[in-house]
Amino acid sequence: MLNYIWLDDKSPILDQLPNSFKSAAILFHPFIQMPLGWEKKRRNNEFEHTYPSDEEILKLGKQVSWMSIMQECDLTNFSELAIALQTSICALKEQYARDDLAEKLNSNLKQDCFYPDEDDISLFFIKDIKKVLESKGAKYFSYSNPILDESGTLEIKKLMSLDNSKLSLKEVIISDENMDFAFMSVFDTFITVFMTRDEKTDDIVKNMGWESIVCDDKTYIDWYWSNIY
Incomplete structure (x- = not known):
């Protein structure tokens, strides 16, 4: 089980990833x-x-x-x-x-x-998330929600019927059973952080057609300040 992590603005995102993950991208909610x-x-x-x-x-x-x-x-x-x-x-x-x-x-x-979905993982991402989580053969995903103090494991196919799964997409991290991939919503933002053990995050992002910033060693959670001043 991968617990929700709180990314701070004191160090780059890549320095704060759980040990198994090597790369990440910031996905913009449509x-x-x-x-x-x-x-x-x-x-x-x-x-x-x-x-x-x-x-x-x-x-x-x-x-x-x-x-x-x-x-x-x-x-x-x-x-x-x-x-x-x-x-x-x-x-x-x-x-x-x-x-x-x-x-x-x-x-x-x-x-x-x-406006895009705020705090939540975008509803438009659900089909894509399912596809990515299943891409390496995973059948189940785990989720951790610190706000509601909920966590658990569900079949990946239930991502397509959220009402039945009772899964909230607000303040949640979702990962496949092998922890090859993870998707995490971020409070007071319109982004989802995508993490992977694969170093080719940019290839996945491109194939899925997501608008994003692929993180490098200078990308912070408040990434927008670097290009504004």
């Missing part, structure tokens, strides 16, 4: 485009905040890449977009918040386009 008019139909008044349910996201939602959002909102790079998102949810201390970037994001976001 934005969620719902059908035009969806939000208007759901709101009882113009001030009500709405967000699609898991079922609605999987049934009706379309993935929107960070690159597309950057272009639409006149943001320069992934770092600016990450800071805009975290400023918008008040996840940064006041001295680090960038209201100008948040304004660019929120004023230019298309109608019925929603």
Whole structure:
């Protein structure tokens, strides 16, 4: 069983990985485009905040890449977009918040386009995670959730029916039975950290079509500051 780990900003991500893992990548959660008019139909008044349910996201939602959002909102790079998102949810201390970037994001976001999954592993990743975990023959996965004080082992096929498995994707780390791979959500972010015993993380990321940053020995969990100043 691989227990959830808390990545700090004092040392690079690779220095904090469990001993069996050699490489890692930061996966960006896609934005969620719902059908035009969806939000208007759901709101009882113009001030009500709405967000699609898991079922609605999987049934009706379309993935929107960070690159597309950057272009639409006149943001320069992934770092600016990450800071805009975290400023918008008040996840940064006041001295680090960038209201100008948040304004660019929120004023230019298309109608019925929603922020990515926050804190949780993105629902759009579930099929991909299942594929990766099974790629070396694993049949089971373990999970550890420190917030709910839950852990256990389930069949990998149950990742496709989360309601039945009772698995929360918030503050959780998921790994296959052989611990070849692991996926971990991170509090107050819109990313999932992907860890592997294989040194070819970039090959896996490319094959899965994930938007990401493959970690090197200078990549920290607050990676976005390195490209912003």
